[in-house]
Amino acid sequence: MAIRSMTGFGSAAGENDFISVRAEVKALNGKFLEINARLPKSYQSKELELRKLLQSKMERGTVQVFFNIENKSVNTGQYKINKELARFYYDEITELGFELGANVNEALMRIMEFPDVLSVVEEDERLEENWNLIYSTCEKAIDNLKQFREEEGMALGKAMEQCVLTIRNQVDKVISLEPQRLDTIRERIANNLEEFIGVENIDRNRFEQELIYFLEKMDIAEEKTRLLQHCQFFLDNLYKDSGGKKLGFIAQEMGREINTMGAKAYHFGIQQSVVTMKEELEKIKEQVLNIL
Structure with missing residues (x-):
């Protein structure tokens, strides 16, 4: 096995009929293996599987994983509103608007664009297909990082x-x-x-x-x-x-x-x-x- 640097970077992209995925894996110096990886809410149940993948392919160092996942169509599933979070944002914005004398008529529509307020509930079959794509894309990004490490x-x-x-x-x-x-x-x-x-x-x-x-x-x-x-x-x-x-x-x-x-x-x-x-x-x- 060739000499390898502890630092490195790898990325990969993939897509299917429903989503496009970009995965980026960054490795920094560290005495032990420390993994920092976050999946979107819909796939958080798969986090342990992702960690096992990283542990099997990485050794030492601080490893950071980033995902950019975009839906190809607005009709990929049913929408779900996080009402509690939406109310919190609305109350805060309304109170601020009152203090500033500002118009907050369009606040609710804007709130729908905030993170985690409006989410897509995927069908189980489609969710698994999307996860397989995310997993394989992450694998490719790790392989690219390992190649970078060898060159470095x-x-x-x-x-x-x-x-x-x-x-x-x-x-x-x-x-x-x-x-x-x-x-x-x-x-x-x-x-x-x-x-x-x-x-x-x-x-x-x-x-x-x-x-x-x-x-x-x-x-x-x-x-x-x-x-x-x-x-x-x-x-x-x-x-x-x-x-x-x-x-x-x-x-x-x-x-x-x-x-x-x-x-x-x-x-x-x-x-x-x-x-x-x-x-x-x-x-x-x-x-x-x-x-x-």
Whole structure:
């Protein structure tokens, strides 16, 4: 399975003899699957079925589903007036009209256009046929969203791959600067000793022993090796069905090695490389959060 982005968008449209449907599915970042889907009143009994569809096809993220359903004919069923809601609107408008001295003669006709005041009661057979259309249209929208996620995921993968390659190049640069770094450390220690105790008081044997101890303590060979291994492990898993969480854990391990390398650097050129590696790693961490 290809690498997939957590964000995405998909839409689809369909129609039958009675209605036309447009479904839009939007996915955003999220640790868990959170579904926000609302069906028109006539189909609210099907909401559980819709949620099961989304749960079977989606994994993590915040998923929002929107439907635009239009009747093709005014004679698709019997009309039903929500009298309680209509009275509420009428009383409010009449009271406001009295306060403002406005004409409210056409208020009732306008109220009929308000949401949920006038609805069509579908016949059971027609309702089921319409629901099948809504369901299949939503399925197509989800499939289109998944295609979008894969395309976006490949773009994210290429970007992260480039970041990892940049980090590896910086490790190669650090390796090339290692002889200069060791010379810098030796020179700095020698200068400090000469400054504080004088050249004539330096015990050369003791100096060499302390220098070896310090160089061992400041050695970054293991960090370089582990960082290169983590980089390769990241690339090996990047286009597999590993998931963003696994890539995130690998990135954390890369960060530990980079930070340790920076703490032991003792060389301006190596510190510059460490800064560059940290910048690239931050890009990776941001992009990993958007991977399923």
